[in-house]
Amino acid sequence: MANNTAGVPPVLLTIAGFDPSAGAGIAADLKTFAAHNCYGVAAITAVTIQSTRGVKGVQPISAEVLRAQLDELVKDMPLAAVKIGMLATRANVQVVAELLEKKKFPNVVLDPVLRATSGMELLDASGVKELSKRLLARATVITPNIAEAETLSGVPIKSEDDMKAAAEKLRQMGARAVVITGGELEKPLDIFYDGSEFTPFGSDRVKSENTHGTGCTFSSAIAVNLAFGRQLADAVMLAKAYVAKAIEKGYSLGKGKGPLNHFYRYQNGNMVRSHSMHTPAEGPVHAASH
Numbered sequence: 001m002a003n004n005t006a007g008v009p010p011v012l013l014t015i016a017g018f019d020p021s022a023g024a025g026i027a028a029d030l031k032t033f034a035a036h037n038c039y040g041v042a043a044i045t046a047v048t049i050q051s052t053r054g055v056k057g058v059q060p061i062s063a064e065v066l067r068a069q070l071d072e073l074v075k076d077m078p079l080a081a082v083k084i085g086m087l088a089t090r091a092n093v094q095v096v097a098e099l100l101e102k103k104k105f106p107n108v109v110l111d112p113v114l115r116a117t118s119g120m121e122l123l124d125a126s127g128v129k130e131l132s133k134r135l136l137a138r139a140t141v142i143t144p145n146i147a148e149a150e151t152l153s154g155v156p157i158k159s160e161d162d163m164k165a166a167a168e169k170l171r172q173m174g175a176r177a178v179v180i181t182g183g184e185l186e187k188p189l190d191i192f193y194d195g196s197e198f199t200p201f202g203s204d205r206v207k208s209e210n211t212h213g214t215g216c217t218f219s220s221a222i223a224v225n226l227a228f229g230r231q232l233a234d235a236v237m238l239a240k241a242y243v244a245k246a247i248e249k250g251y252s253l254g255k256g257k258g259p260l261n262h263f264y265r266y267q268n269g270n271m272v273r274s275h276s277m278h279t280p281a282e283g284p285v286h287a288a289s290h
């Protein structure tokens with residue numbers, strides 16, 4: 001049978017950690033890519049021990065194994081965008097820096113993951129320095145949350161003006177464009193800054209506890225929209241809208257913060273019905289009873 005080459009979607013790579021509860025990290029990234037009709041590939045940087053209740057442990061993947069995964073993937077196919085998340089160690093930051101220096105990827109989204117919401121360190125201290133020195137300037141855009149922006153810039157953030165000052169500092173440190181995400185603020189506010197002007201993205205708080213994986217999903221959705229050729233500010237806006245809806249439709253499962261629903265767009269009509277095993281597109285297994 002002939003290969004189907006006509007319908008090949010953009011391929012995106014995530015370089016991130018694995019969350020066995022599939023809310024954050026690689027699983028969130030791959031679901032985000034798939035939900036936008038892209039094909040996702042992944043290089044793993046760490047195995048985390050976690051559930052909806054947070055991160056309990058981290059086992060980094062060695063730099064050699066990370067490098068081997070990346071070498072094999074980049075030799076095999078062109079990548080429309082790369083999303084970088086949790087890296088765990090300085091050695092892994094170095095592997096990624098070497099990759100970005102060698103290959104000039106068109107779109108690189110760096111989510112500078114430093115710590116889990118639950119407090120666990122997700123990048124070691126020397127890794128944070130290395131990320132500042134070698135990765136910031138190699139990304140199309142970086143997406144720190146407030147705590148990450150504070151750590152990386154050294155600017156304490158208490159107000160919108162502080163967010164702008166931190167974004168300015170991160171630009172001075174080499175970042176080409178910055179989105180500081182303030183989803184956890186009482187009045188959620190993201191600040192986008194590409195060196196020309198500050199664009200505030202305010203929104204109403206989505207009433208949901210199911211927020212596990214929000215940061216990963218947001219940065220992956222930006223990568224997808226860049227892969228489709230959208231302008232950066234538009235990509236950020238579309239990613240924000242996608243994440244808000246995925247939180248609103250998130251799943252209340254587990255004892256902690258449930259995961260987002262990455263596929264809400266496919267669940268309104270007749271693409272997927274309740275918990276049936278087969279979608280109409282796959283053909284009915286039983287005679288339809290409706």
Ligand code: PXL
Nearest residue numbers: 017018019024025086116215
């Ligand atoms: O949200 C940051 C993050 C990224 N990647 C992995 C994680 C977490 C937070 O827990 O576990 C794998």
